[in-house]
Amino acid sequence: MTILQAILLGILQGLTEFLPISSTAHLTLAGKYLGLIDPAHPEAWTAFIATIQLGTMLAVIFYFANEIREIASAFTSENFTKRKQPFKIQSQNSKMGWYVILGTIPVVIVGLLLSKVIEGGLTKSLPVIATSLIVLGLLLALAEKTAKFTKKYNSIKLKDALLIGLAQCLALIPGASRSGTTITAGLFLGLERESAARFSFLLSIPAVFASGIYEFYKTRHFLMANSGLALVVATVVSALSGYIAIAFLLRYLRTRTSYIFVIYRILLGVAILGAFILL
Numbered sequence: 001m002t003i004l005q006a007i008l009l010g011i012l013q014g015l016t017e018f019l020p021i022s023s024t025a026h027l028t029l030a031g032k033y034l035g036l037i038d039p040a041h042p043e044a045w046t047a048f049i050a051t052i053q054l055g056t057m058l059a060v061i062f063y064f065a066n067e068i069r070e071i072a073s074a075f076t077s078e079n080f081t082k083r084k085q086p087f088k089i090q091s092q093n094s095k096m097g098w099y100v101i102l103g104t105i106p107v108v109i110v111g112l113l114l115s116k117v118i119e120g121g122l123t124k125s126l127p128v129i130a131t132s133l134i135v136l137g138l139l140l141a142l143a144e145k146t147a148k149f150t151k152k153y154n155s156i157k158l159k160d161a162l163l164i165g166l167a168q169c170l171a172l173i174p175g176a177s178r179s180g181t182t183i184t185a186g187l188f189l190g191l192e193r194e195s196a197a198r199f200s201f202l203l204s205i206p207a208v209f210a211s212g213i214y215e216f217y218k219t220r221h222f223l224m225a226n227s228g229l230a231l232v233v234a235t236v237v238s239a240l241s242g243y244i245a246i247a248f249l250l251r252y253l254r255t256r257t258s259y260i261f262v263i264y265r266i267l268l269g270v271a272i273l274g275a276f277i278l279l
Contacts, residue, residue, distance in 0.1 A: 005034055006230035010052060010237025017056040017238070018201065018245040020140060020180030020261045021268070024049060025129045028174060029272070032126075042124055043218075048231065050208075050215035055235040057208040059242030060201050068202075071096050092154050096202070099156060103165030104206045110169045111211060118172055125174075130272035132175035137265030140180060143187035144257055153195035160189050161199075168203065175269070178204055179249075183258070193253035201246060 012030055016023040027049050031037045037045045061068060075097030077083050078090045087098065111118065151160075167185030171178035179200050186196025 001036055001230040003230060003233055005036065006233040007237050010055065010234035011241045013049070013052050013234065013238040014056055014059065014241025014243075015245045016177075017053065017204075017242055018059075018179050018197075018249055020177050020183055020258060021264055022129075022133060022175050022177035022180065023053070023056075025133055025175040025177075025268070028124055028129060029126075032124075037124060042120055045124065046118060047215040047218065048234075050211045051231060052234045052238050053208045054212040054216075055238030056242035057205055057212065058239045059246060060205055062239075063243055063246045064198075064202060068205075071100075095158075096156070099158065099161035099199075100202055100206065102158070103161040103168070103203050104210075106162075106165045107168045107172070107207050108210060111172060111207075114172060126272050126276045128173070129175035130269040130276070132173045133265045133269035133272070136170070136176045136180055136184070137262045137269065140184045140187075140258055140265070141262040143184045144259060144262070147187040148190045149187075149192050151189065151191045151195065153192075153198050156191070156195070156199055160186070160191070161203075163189060164199065164203065168207065178207070180261075180265075187258075193258065194250055197249055197253055 009027060009030060012026045013023050016026045028037070028045070031045055071093045074091050074093035078085045078094040079097075085094075087095070164182050164185045167181045168178060170176045170181040179197070182200035182203060183193075183196045186199060187193065191199070
């Protein structure tokens with residue numbers, strides 16, 4: 001992998017991780033086009049994607065730095081100090097810490113149980129990617145049509161966090177999109193678009209960190225021997241482009257619907273299926 005290719009992949013990762021259009025789909029398409037996916041070692045591509053996602057995790061941490069500090073401070077003081085309080089009367093910041101933790105548990109369990117499938121060749125299949133792009137796009141459209149948009153970010157409850165966390169498991173299907181599945185679930189639960197996106201981004205931190213470290217550790221020798229510098233470059237670039245994508249999407253969703261992403265997903269899915277059938 002060249003440095004130029006690494007920069008391209010980093011930009012793709014950062015932009016598509018937070019827009020609900022699937023970073024895995026775009027990276028896998030780019031990887032196949034550039035001849036970077038080794039059929040004999042499909043797990044290496046999975047590890048590469050998971051590792052450069054650590055860059056987008058850093059983008060979330062930097063963008064929401066003040067909010068994360070407030071959550072961490074309240075969560076620590078209200079659960080692990082002399083000022084410990086029952087969950088029911090904890091502040092929303094402390095509860096948000098629990099929501100992120102509990103919302104992460106489902107994807108960790110499912111990810112570990114299906115790790116062999118996720119790392120295998122099936123998840124690099126273009127028909128699978130195209131189908132999930134279309135199906136999840138239609139679900140996002142349905143959420144937009146039926147959502148009430150009455151819940152604000154500070155109104156998120158434990159049930160909401162768990163259901164959005166369960167929806168995050170669908171992101172293990174290539175083409176589904178982590179942000180797409182969690183934002184869609186948030187809309188179905190009545191959250192405002194921007195609120196659904198904010199919680200989606202915070203929820204991504206532990207899941208992305210866990211998967212990135214896990215995949216890198218498993219294949220570290222192969223990755224560093226074959227694409228060490230490129231891996232670092234792609235991760236740094238993904239952090240920069242990811243920060244831009246977060247700022248753009250939150251501002252965009254304050255006044256606009258997500259239908260443009262629905263249309264993009266469906267068109268891309270249809271194009272992939274058509275190309276696969278013709279070729």
